[in-house]
Amino acid sequence: MIQFDRVSKAYATPSGPKIILDDADIHFRRGRSVGILGVNGAGKSTLLRMIAGAEAPDTGRIIRRARLSWPLGFAGGFNGSLTGAENLRFVSRIYGADLRSIQDYVADFSELGNYLHMPIRTYSSGMKARLAFALSMAIDFDCYLVDEITGVGDRNFQAKCRDAFRERRGRSDVIMVSHSMATIREHCDSAAVLSGGKLTFHDDIDEAVAAYERQAA
Amino acid sequence: MPPSMTGTTTGNKIPPVHRQASALAIQGRVLLAIMLRETTTRFGRTRFGYAWALVEPIAHVATLLTIFTLLRRAAPIGNDLSLFFTTGIVPWLMFVNISSRTMKAVDANGALLSYPQVLPIDIMVGRALLESGTMIAVFTILLMGLGALGSATVPGDFLDLAGALACVTVFATGLGLLNGVAVSLLPSYEKLYTAVTRPLYFVSGIFFTADAIPSPMREWMVLNPVLHMIEWTRSGYFQDYDGTHLDRGYAVAIAAVLLFLGLAAERVARDRLRRA
Known part of the structure; x- marks a missing residue:
């Protein structure tokens, strides 16, 4: 590989x-x-x-x-003056992924609600990490590269991440x-x-x- | 080797779920994504958005118009000063804005380089193309405005005018790439570049034609490629003007050399730009 x-x-x-x-x-x-x-x-x-x-x-x-x-666990690839949704569109485009389905998936998974249409600079670090994690799960990668993923969000969200990751492990490597x-x-x-x-x-x-x-x- | 996302698939037991894309197709979609993103960051954040792009050239033309009207000067070409200044300011601003915004592109968008398929050159060229397109739109709007006031007509030689603006774009992009690499090596270069280009405003033929320069000085001033590009823009726009000192071949040659050097510099400095 x-x-x-x-x-x-x-x-x-x-x-x-x-x-x-x-x-x-x-x-x-x-x-x-x-x-x-x-x-x-x-x-x-x-x-x-x-x-x-x-x-x-x-x-x-x-x-x-x-x-x-991309190496997961960093949220540096976002532009603070753009909204979450605008950043999602950029990443969807460079990976040639469908804009609509990516946004729907991320909106659902990240639980960011209306914040998705607010500039990233208004996000807390936890919200940024949730957006980044949801986005990486939305795009189908063959292999996920993970750099020291630590606690993202609250206990509930962490459980959700683990589940999503475990489910993804069926077809993707880490x-x-x-x-x-x-x-x-x-x-x-x-x-x-x-x-x-x-x-x-x-x-x-x-x-x-x-x-x-x-x-x- | 280019960090393309996918290579050839051979011997993969599990078929990949995605489409295979060539390096060129990836670069194309990255460039498009960057231009769309830059459009939002550049124009979408303020109340008047795109209107700001018009403010700068209009302010320049208005200032020059005031000075020259007070001095009772006539337009060297045609009989309308505002049209004469517009055809000088637009290629000038195109040159300045492309070369300096391309210089700052990697610094402003460095975060995007964490995506492996995004190269420094994509960020710089995406910005340059957006800037060029913006100035072409600004030019069109200004000419339509002047046309509505009765002073502008359709360009005399449309292809020649397009050639002039393309030459400015290539020249300024090449210079901008070199600038971007220079800034990554020496951050204070940005100040140096601004200091050097500012005086060029007065010797590039924005408010005079090359014919009007007295002889011993002219031999030196025609070395400035920007002077040729502004003369070229006017030769393309004004039906009955063709700059006697205009050398299109010289302008194109300088532009081509700068583009080549700029592309080569980016390639050599790519890893450095990624880390900066």
Whole structure:
């Protein structure tokens, strides 16, 4: 589904280059949901952005054979002066999705009511997150890229999100970055550890967690 | 490789639920979405909306008209000063607005770059095209207004006029792309650019024709491509005017070179623009 072909990526930092991937071959397979583990600053979010295509590798190729979501969990892609509905129309257009059905779905799921026709800057952060989550569920992605999804909205809405996600898992995969092992155990069937410029897959999440904890210690 | 959403599907057991789209089709719909969005942010937020686009050129024409009427000057072409100024101000504002708004496009819409299929160039070109279209609409409305007052007629050579405005658009878009990359490298470039373009107002032939410039100075002033583009606009509009110092080939060549350099700069700086 997603193939990294000899990909290297590094960042210049004041204390020298920070290597995220070093000549790495990675293959994410269809039908498999992966949690990505790694110590703080290992480059998990950058890796996710590279998978999404929002960041280019320094060298190597990334081949995508699936419709991938943007990295979820951020609400930065909205314009504050536009209304929720206007922002929805933009995203629907760039994904070539049907404007009407997306808006209906989001209106129903997000429970934003009339706020959908108010400028985003009047939203609370919880409302923004609800809009972003509803929108990502409205578009049919083959694989959802999730960056540290934390509590969105109240308990009721969180339950609704979990249900929607679980239901979606029947036909879509997840690649998830999280510090919460419980979250990864809930949504993923395998895990991978990012360290030393390589991503190592483990079929068993407990095994991955053990490998990760050996490094973190 | 371009971050297109989908590549070829081979060996997928589960068929994808979406249509396959080529990179070009994706870029097309992204460009359209950006233009529609920019239209809302630019015009939809204030009470008078689109009317504001008319205020700037009308204010310029009115100011020049007042000064030249007080000085008792006659129009160098035709017999109507307001028409002469309008045909100079519109290509000028087209140039200034496209090149400076394209410069600020990525900064204003950086959030959109979190969507992988949105490239910096889409944001910049979308803005440039909207700005060009806006100025063409403004020009049409002003000419219709002047026509209703009895001073404007239909353009003498419609194709030539369209060519002039297309040349301004290409030139200003290329420059705007270069500006956008320059600003990402050096934020204070924006001030520098404004400082450099402002004096150009006085030497680009907005309120005089190239013929009126005395000889030793003219050899230098005809190097300014904006002067040629304004002369070209007037040559296309006025039936019986054809600028003797107008060199269409020079204007087109400069525009083409700038567009090429602008596109190349965006390509080289794309990752940088994404992170900025």
